[in-house]
Amino acid sequence: MTPLVHSFVAHFGEMGSRWGINRTVGQIYALIFVSPKPLCADEIAETLSYSRSNVSMGLKELQSWRLVKLRHVAGDRREYFDAPSDAWEIFRTLAEERRRREMEPTLSMLRSALLETPSCDEDKVAQERMKGMHDLIELMSNWFDDVQRLDAQTLAKLMRMGARVQKLLELTGQLKSGSKE
């Protein structure tokens, strides 16, 4: 590993826990991400000094996040991995997986909590707050879904507009009020 790659890999190892993955998984991903060619488990284990089995589990985890893709090299029985290098694709994948793992379970818990009949004033207040949380999470979740469908270019344009979208929205409001609906 060159010093440049080493520092990148080390950083991903350190940040791993904040991102909800562990050190090994973070480092494996970083290594695959910057590698010019697909890597096999042995190379990864060797480079990072982790056991072959640990790397195997890490790769499974990364596949479950859809952050690495399995490749086959002609005339080689081993499995090779590379990572999508398009940042937008990665962002989409992460957003989708996080929604699935971090938002959906809560949404479904909130949905059933909101169906309960409150048994006291305390429950009434609790349900009101849960309702607020539920509605926001649902809104965000649907928004993610919509945004997934935009192409990278449009998405980038939107982001670059940033707060100026507000102006656009005001403008449309005016247009609309003078037309249908």
Added chain:
Amino acid sequence: MTPLVHSFVAHFGEMGSRWGINRTVGQIYALIFVSPKPLCADEIAETLSYSRSNVSMGLKELQSWRLVKLRHVAGDRREYFDAPSDAWEIFRTLAEERRRREMEPTLSMLRSALLETPSCDEDKVAQERMKGMHDLIELMSNWFDDVQRLDAQTLAKLMRMGARVQKLLELTGQLKSGSKE
């Protein structure tokens, strides 16, 4: 704790680790969030059966995330806590803290990695990939910043538009091409 509140609290405890906080912290937050009145550390420790010191550390953590606010009750020396109940405010706070904790350190690592002179072809490829990642994170980071400044109403409107924003953008493109710039 009523069964309704209990299930909400338990869920936050379980999800905690996916969200980058621990079980105690998740449960303390959930309890404060749905409580009709501010709670003090003793009440929380009692309700959740955690030690007073654990609750103290959990509250510190929640304060560092700006998810709970310190209150004082007249004629009582103890510290009471409540949580902002406006979902948008919570979202803003979370987005801002996550950016600070999860994106900024990586952005600064990437910035310095990109200043290095690549020592070989491998480094050249690595830097290209890092550049892609850097640019996206920076774009998102700035976008968050912009979005922070929008009021809840505008933000909600934007989200509800979802993918239809694309139409709006196309429209503006047409308008623009017929005007300045």
Added chain:
DNA sequence: ATCAAATTTCAGAAAATACTGAAATTTCGG
């Protein structure tokens, strides 16, 4: 300033998580 109530700190125990190596299983070329 005093002192009791409240909070925080921190060392060590408990629990959870990550990691390894050996064994089991799968895979695929012949």
Added chain:
DNA sequence: CCGAAATTTCAGTATTTTCTGAAATTTGAT
């Protein structure tokens, strides 16, 4: 199918994180 190469599983160990209780510190009413 056979068997070597590759991958996965899993029980046990190591490490990290969380949690507690006792001691130290801070706070604020008197």
